Amino acid sequence: MASIQFVKSLIQRSLCSALKQNRINFVRSASLKGIEYLKNSKINKDAAFTLEERRSLGIHGLLPSTILTQEDQLQLCKERLKTFSGDDVKKSIFLYDLQERNEKLFYKVINENLSDLLPIIYTPTINKMCNNYGLLFTQPKGLFLNNLDIGRIPEVLKNWPESDVKIVIATDGENLQPNLGDMGVNSMLFPVGKSTLYTGISGIKPHQCLPITLDVGTNNEKLLKDPSYLGLRQKRITGQTYLDFIDEVITSIINQFGQNTIIQFEGFNRENSLTFLKKYQKKCCFLIDDLQCKGAVVLAGLMASEAILNKPIKDYTMLFLGIDETTFEIANTLVKHIMEENGSNLSPEMIKNNIWMFDNDGLLTQARIEGKLFTGDKVIYAKDFEPTQNPVDVINKIKPNVLIGNSEAKTFFKPDVLYQMAEVNQKPVIFALNENSNSSFYQDIYHHTQGKAILATSSIFKPEILNKTSVPGHASSCLIYPGLTLGVMASGLKNIPDELFGVAARCIAEQVTYEDLKAGRIFPRLELLKNLSIDLATKICEYSFKEGLSTIRPEPQDKKFFIKSHLYNYEYEDILSRDLEWVEMAETSTEEVKKGKNSGKLNENFEKSVSEDETDKIEDFVDTKNEKSRKVSFDDVNIVERFPPESFKTKSEPTA
Structure with a gap:
């Protein structure tokens, strides 16, 4: 009996701790009064509060008389966005203002208008906003860690108000985009935007994403002289000091939020990115989408193109x-x-013989690197071929089926190059992976290939803008990382092996339909991105269990249901019917724990479900009285061990 009482006491303390850390949504309204409900973005519904809620919560009279539904508000937001026609920056500012006021409505707008708003909340629009970040900054949406805090990073991390962080998106702002370069602390817009995409696309809960900017200075003289620049006014730190700082950041993140925390780097110097990937990939859930996801995206497009070629x-x-x-x-x-x-039918050398590389110095040949201190990939892909600085000559001789333009694509996608690709191919596959907001650049690709090109771009344009006969595919890493990370979370992985990117590419390629291929599109439509991400997460989860990589026990029988049942809810909740009973229980429990007593009401709820042999596992477990059946949550990997296999069985599946 003493053990039972001890377990109950632990449960009560866990509940109180959860309340204090704002981990339980319904309790966030417990200490709010009157107008504070309208200032809390996680609870605020604006004019959608019902009359009963307005009177009970003390906000009656603080809102206009008309009561709207969330759908009404959604339509009003669409109309408001139309008033900013032609000004994407104003659209982005409006949306992020909405996020600060009404979180649910913000993500509802994003989720239901993803293909239109993706370039507004992320690139290319935030590229335009970076230079004025100091003027746009209103309130923190992430953490700023700078090199002056070396030795105190764990303390700074503890200042973040959320403890249930599952994904950290970090940048040092040195190499954001080819046309941006070093943006220092102004780069915060990128991890914030990516955090928004995680919730808007894959349904990962907002509080589980932590954007971080690593302020190690900037070499951008214009920023250093700008009075509105908010970062450290110093040159970038380099060498061992920089590496030690990064190491402390990653170690501190893992210690603070757990080994399963996904750490995603973006916008780092290319060489540094490769160094970090080699160092941390097997030590933690480390991801660099600039490198890994882009490779998976190209692979997915090529898989889909097999049916065309x-x-x-x-x-x-x-x-x-x-x-x-x-x-x-x-x-x-x-x-x-x-x-x-x-x-074993093909050796790596045989495959690499079909991969050619060309840059400003010409074709990558053995003669070009001879006598130079080149190692690794540059040597491997160098060809025993006559040196040339004319890409047309190369196309004429090797007759490539696929042209992949990376960061310098605009430099090489000239009329004669594109014309020659159309001459040697009936359907040339062309990847334009450089960010370019000028639609004429892509129109020229269609024009100079006589409309033959199977085009994939990193930028988003409406089909009618580019070509009447073919539709470009959207070759962006946002096809990969939202679903990939959701699957990694659901599987409780401790690192992200390379094999998962092959699984992701295969899943993306399988989503391309006959209608897509007929239109010349080798990637799925963006309208399907939400469902695609859930399917991808399911594939990752299935692979992880099959290969014995998952730490979740027992294995969910219906993995798709398991994932979907724990996604973010974009709909408003009825605060009164769901929360008031819990607020009363929380207040009662808090007072009883302070007195050193057991809450009878809480004990009665748990007596039926807690046995003595669970005392060593119950510390962080908070039961929910109003749930009809227990659900496994990957919010806490360890919690899964407390549920029997029967709890994973289901007859129905919720909709996305």
Whole structure:
């Protein structure tokens, strides 16, 4: 009996701790009064509060008399966005103002208008906003860690109000986009935007995402002289000091939020990105989407293109225009996939013979690197071929099926190059992976290939803007990372192995329909991105359990249901019917714990479900009285061990 009482006491303390840390949504309204409900973005419904809620919560008279539904508000937001026609920056500012006021409505708007708003809440619009970040800053949406805090990073991390963080998106702002370069602390808009996409696309809860900017200075003289710049006014730190700072940040994140926390880096110097990937990939859930996800995206597009070219990828000849670390990462991803598909029939050398690379210094040949201190990938992909600085000559001789333009694509996508691709191919596959907001750049690709091109772009444009006969596919990493990370979370993985990117690419390619291919599109439509991410997360989860990588026990029988039942709810909740009973219980429990007594009401709720042999596992477990059946949550990997396999069985599946 003493053990039972001890367990109940632990439960009560856990509940009180959860209330204090704002981990339980319904309790967030417990201490609010009157107008504070309208100032809390997680609870505020604006004019959608019912009359009963307005009177009970003390906000009657603080809102106009008309009571709207969330759908009404959604339509009003759409109308408001139309008033900013032609000004994407104003649209973005309006949306982020909405987020600060009404979180549910913000994500509802994003989720139901994803294809239209994706370029507004992320690139290319935030590229335009970076230079004026100091003027746009209103309140913190993430953490700023700077090198002056070396040795105190754990203390700073504890200042973040959420403890249930599952994904950290971090940047040091050195290499955001080819046309931006070093943006220092202004780069915060990128992890904030990516955090928004995680919730808007894959339904990961907002409080589980933590955007971080690593302020290590900037070498951008314009920013250093700008009075509105909010970062450290110093040159970037480098060398061992920089590496030690990064190491402390990653170690502190893992210690603070757990080994399963996904740490996503973006916008780092390419060489640094490769260094960090090699160092941390097997030590934690480390992800660099600039390198890894982009390779998976290209692989997915090539898989889908097999049906158009009527040949397998292993028989493709590919020419990269522009060479950097991303180029080699994409190429290595393709080589690894082809080897996995063909077993011992092909050697890596045979596959690499079909991959050619060209940059401002010409074709990557053995003669070009001879006598120079090149190692690794540059040597591997160098060809025993006559040196040339004319890409048309290369296309004429090797007749590539695929042209992959990376960061320097605009430099090489000239009329003669595109014309020659159309001459040697009936359907040339062209990837334009550089960010370019000028639609004429892509129109020229169609024009100079006589409309033959199967085009995939990193930028988003409406089909009618570009070409009447073909529709460009959207080759963005946002096809990969939302679903990938959701699957990693659901599986409780401790690192992210390379094989998962092959699984992701295959899943994306399988979503391309006959209608897509007929239209010349080798990627799924953006309107399907939400469901695609859930399907991708399910595939990742299935693979993780099959390969014994998952730490979740027992294994969910219906993995898709398991994932979907714990996604963010975009709909408003009835505060009164759901919360008031819990507020009363929470207040009662808090008072009883302070007195050192047991709450009879709380004890009665748990007596039926807690046994003595669970005392060692119950510390962080908070039961929910109004749930008809227990659900497994990957919010806490360890919690899964407390549920029997029967709890995973279900007859119905909730909709996305």
